Amino acid sequence: MTLRLDDAQKAVRDGGRGEAAALAFGLLARYAEAVGADSLLAISGAHIDGCLHHGQVSLDFVRRFVDLDGRVAVPTTLNVGSIDLIHPEHFRGDPALRRDGEALMRAHEALGCLPTFTCAPYQTIFRPRFGEQIAWGESNAIVFANSVIGARTERYGDFIDLACALTGLAPASGLHLDGNRRAGVVFDIAAVPTGWHRDLLAVAVGIVVGRRAGGRIPAIANLPGDLSEADLKALGAAAASSGSVALFHAVGLTPEAPDLETALGGRKGVARETVSAADLADAVDGLSSVPTGTPITAVSLGTPHYSEAEFSTLIGLIAGPPAKVPIYVNTSRDVVDRIEKKGWLSELASGGVSLVVDTCTYLGPVMAESAGPMMTNSGKWAWYAPGNLGIDVAFGSLADCIASARAGRFVRA
Amino acid sequence: MTAQTLVAGRGAGAPLALAEPLSFWGGFDAATGRVTDRHHPDRGACLTGRVVFLAKGRGSSSGSSVLAEAIRLGTAPAAIVLGEADGIVATGALVAAMLYDLHCPVVVLAQSDWGGPMAPRLLRVSADASEAWITPGG
Numbered sequence: 001m002t003l004r005l006d007d008a009q010k011a012v013r014d015g016g017r018g019e020a021a022a023l024a025f026g027l028l029a030r031y032a033e034a035v036g037a038d039s040l041l042a043i044s045g046a047h048i049d050g051c052l053h054h055g056q057v058s059l060d061f062v063r064r065f066v067d068l069d070g071r072v073a074v075p076t077t078l079n080v081g082s083i084d085l086i087h088p089e090h091f092r093g094d095p096a097l098r099r100d101g102e103a104l105m106r107a108h109e110a111l112g113c114l115p116t117f118t119c120a121p122y123q124t125i126f127r128p129r130f131g132e133q134i135a136w137g138e139s140n141a142i143v144f145a146n147s148v149i150g151a152r153t154e155r156y157g158d159f160i161d162l163a164c165a166l167t168g169l170a171p172a173s174g175l176h177l178d179g180n181r182r183a184g185v186v187f188d189i190a191a192v193p194t195g196w197h198r199d200l201l202a203v204a205v206g207i208v209v210g211r212r213a214g215g216r217i218p219a220i221a222n223l224p225g226d227l228s229e230a231d232l233k234a235l236g237a238a239a240a241s242s243g244s245v246a247l248f249h250a251v252g253l254t255p256e257a258p259d260l261e262t263a264l265g266g267r268k269g270v271a272r273e274t275v276s277a278a279d280l281a282d283a284v285d286g287l288s289s290v291p292t293g294t295p296i297t298a299v300s301l302g303t304p305h306y307s308e309a310e311f312s313t314l315i316g317l318i319a320g321p322p323a324k325v326p327i328y329v330n331t332s333r334d335v336v337d338r339i340e341k342k343g344w345l346s347e348l349a350s351g352g353v354s355l356v357v358d359t360c361t362y363l364g365p366v367m368a369e370s371a372g373p374m375m376t377n378s379g380k381w382a383w384y385a386p387g388n389l390g391i392d393v394a395f396g397s398l399a400d401c402i403a404s405a406r407a408g409r410f411v412r413a
Numbered sequence: 414m415t416a417q418t419l420v421a422g423r424g425a426g427a428p429l430a431l432a433e434p435l436s437f438w439g440g441f442d443a444a445t446g447r448v449t450d451r452h453h454p455d456r457g458a459c460l461t462g463r464v465v466f467l468a469k470g471r472g473s474s475s476g477s478s479v480l481a482e483a484i485r486l487g488t489a490p491a492a493i494v495l496g497e498a499d500g501i502v503a504t505g506a507l508v509a510a511m512l513y514d515l516h517c518p519v520v521v522l523a524q525s526d527w528g529g530p531m532a533p534r535l536l537r538v539s540a541d542a543s544e545a546w547i548t549p550g551g
Binding site for chain 2: 023026027030031033034035036049052054055056057058060061064137155156157158159160
C-alpha cells in the first residue's frame with residue numbers, strides 16, 4: 001500500500017524540514033505501511049519511551065538524529081530513564097549501565113525533548129486535551145491519555161515514538177480514528193468485596209479487565225461513581241500490565257462513555273463479561289507472593305509516578321506512629337518542585353518517605369534494600385517487580401501499605 | 414512463492430516455524446539468539462541464521478530494540494516470514510538497516526501458504542521494495 005501524502009508531508013519527506021526529519025519520515029512511512037495506514041496525520045505532542053537502555057542500538061539510534069542536528073517538531077516529553085539524575089548517588093548498579101543510561105537521557109534532551117523523565121506526562125503542563133492527536137509511548141500514559149482524557153494515540157514504542165516527534169506526524173490508523181474507539185466488550189462489575197478501599201478496587205478491576213479483554217476495547221459498567229483520577233490511573237496501569245489495554249471506557253466516569261450506549265457507539269450484541277467479588281479478590285490475592293504476617297523490607301509507592309493529590313493523601317496517612325521500614329515514592333522532578341513549594345518535603349522525610357525521581361524503583365537498583373519482600377499499592381509494580389528485581393511482593397491498599405510499614409510486616413489495615 | 418515485503422533484504426537458512434507468537438522483548442536473548450520465554454514451546458531454540466516463520470508478533474513494543482540489537486550483534490534470524498504484518502518486528506529490522514546497513518528481510522506470507530516453502534532444507538528470501546520471493550536453496 002502506498003501512503004497518500006499532502007504537500008507539507010512531502011516536504012518533510014524531501015528534506016524541507018532537515019535531514020533528521022527526512023530520515024525519521026522514511027522510518028515512519030515504512031512503519032505506517034506495515035500497520036496498514038493509507039495516510040499520515042499531524043500530531044500536537046509526543047511522549048518518548050526511549051530513555052531505557054536496551055543495548056548499543058538504543059544510543060546509536062538517538063545519536064544518528066543528534067548528529068544530523070535533529071529537533072523534535074512538537075512539544076515532546078520524556079519517560080523515565082535508568083538513572084535518577086537528581087539523586088544519582090542512589091544508583092547502585094553497574095557503572096557502564098549508569099554511563100550509557102545517562103548518555104541516552106542527555107541525547108534525547110539534545111533533540112529538544114523536555115527533561116520531564118516521568119511516566120505520567122499527563123501530570124505536567126503538557127497534559128493533552130480531549131480529542132487532541134498525540135503520539136505517546138509508555139503503556140500507562142497511553143491508556144490514561146486515551147481513556148481518562150480522551151486524547152488520541154496508538155500504542156507507540158521504541159524508535160517510532162521518536163520518529164513521530166521528529167516529523168510531527170503519525171499513521172492515520174488505530175485509536176487515532178474515532179471509528180476504532182468504540183468498546184468491543186462490556187465488563188459488568190456485579191459486586192465488590194466489602195470494606196475495600198477505592199484504590200484496591202481500581203487495581204483489581206484493572207487486572208481482571210486486562211486479562212480478559214484480549215484485543216477488544218473494554219467498557220466497564222457499574223463502577224462506583226466516586227472513583228478519583230488517581231484510581232482511574234491505577235486501573236489503567238494495571239490493565240496495561242496484565243493485558244495490552246490502550247483504551248478503556250468507564251461508564252459514567254470517562255469522557256467517551258457518559259453512558260453505555262455511547263461507549264458502544266450504538267453497536268448491538270457486544271460480548272458481556274460479569275466480574276464477581278470473588279474474581280476481584282482472586283486478582284488481588286494473585287498480586288501477592290507472600291502471606292500476611294511476612295516481614296517486609298520496604299514499601300514502594302508511585303508506579304505510575306505520584307501526583308500532587310496523591311502526596312496530599314499520603315501526608316494525611318503518615319502522620320502518626322513512625323514507619324519501621326522505608327517508604328519509597330517514585331515521582332517526577334516537576335511534582336517534587338510543586339510539593340516543595342507547599343512545604344511538604346520535611347513532613348514526608350520525617351514520615352520515613354524517600355523520594356525517587358526521574359526513574360522507578362522497579363527498573364533497577366535504586367533502593368538500598370536489595371532483598372524483599374517489598375510492599376506496594378501499585379498493580380503495575382506488583383506485576384513487574386518480581387521479574388525485574390527478583391523479589392517477593394506484598395500487595396494492598398495505600399492504608400495497608402502504611403500500616404505494614406509501621407508493623408514491619410505485611411498486614412491489612 | 415511470492416510474499417509481501419515489509420523490510421527489504423536477502424537472507425538464506427534452514428526454515429524454523431515457531432509454534433506460537435513471540436515477543437522479542439522478554440522472550441528472546443539478543444546476546445545468544447535463543448528463545449528465552451519460559452512459557453514458549455520453542456524455549457531454548459536458536460534463531461540465529463534461520464529463516465524464522467512467525468505467525469505474529471506479540472507483546473512489548475520494546476521488541477523492536479531487541480530485534481535491532483540482535484541484527485547488530487549477528488544473532489538475529491537470516492530472514493523473518495510473518496503470518497500477518499507486524500509494526501514492531503518491521504521497525505526493529507528497519508532501524509538495523511538504517512543504522513548499520515544490515516538487512517534482515519521481513520516478509521508477510523499467509524500462514525495457510527507456509528506448507529510449500531517449509532519443505533526444503535534450505536530457503537532463500539529475497540525481498541525488494543515491491544515484492545518478495547521465497548525459493549528453495551541456500
